[in-house]
Amino acid sequence: MRIGALSERTGTPRRLLRYYEEQGLIAAERLPNGYRDYHESTVDRVHQIRGLLDAGLPTRMIKQILPCLNRPRAIHFPDATPEMLAALEAERDRLSGRIDCLRHNHEAISEYLGAVRAYR
Numbered sequence: 598m599r600i601g602a603l604s605e606r607t608g609t610p611r612r613l614l615r616y617y618e619e620q621g622l623i624a625a626e627r628l629p630n631g632y633r634d635y636h637e638s639t640v641d642r643v644h645q646i647r648g649l650l651d652a653g654l655p656t657r658m659i660k661q662i663l664p665c666l667n668r669p670r671a672i673h674f675p676d677a678t679p680e681m682l683a684a685l686e687a688e689r690d691r692l693s694g695r696i697d698c699l700r701h702n703h704e705a706i707s708e709y710l711g712a713v714r715a716y717r
Contacts, residue, residue, distance in 0.1 A: 600625075600633045607643040614643070620656045622646050622663065652688060 604611045617623045618633075623642055625633035645666055649659045658681060 598635050598637065598639075600635070603635045603639060603643065606640050607647070609643055609647065617643065617646060617656075621660055622656065652692065654684075654688060658684065
């Protein structure tokens, strides 16, 4: 798919998609006319990247952990620093807290909906 279609499907501006490609986060084949041609799986990859960026991870760290998000996976980080590992642990813990909060809110909304439906 061309960059315009990828942009529409992911809600990501073309400029950001080009930046992700420059950073080595996504890749595109080049057509004879020079246009980028992205594989269908790039849609999911862009969503993963956006989620990790929203979580506060920098692109250099995202580039290193993206291979871990695919299965089967081969994990090899020759340049993982103690600071990077600590940042990833902190992010994992922060996400766990958010998940717990979302789970609690989900259960509360479900209980509320059940009560309202029972009342009707």
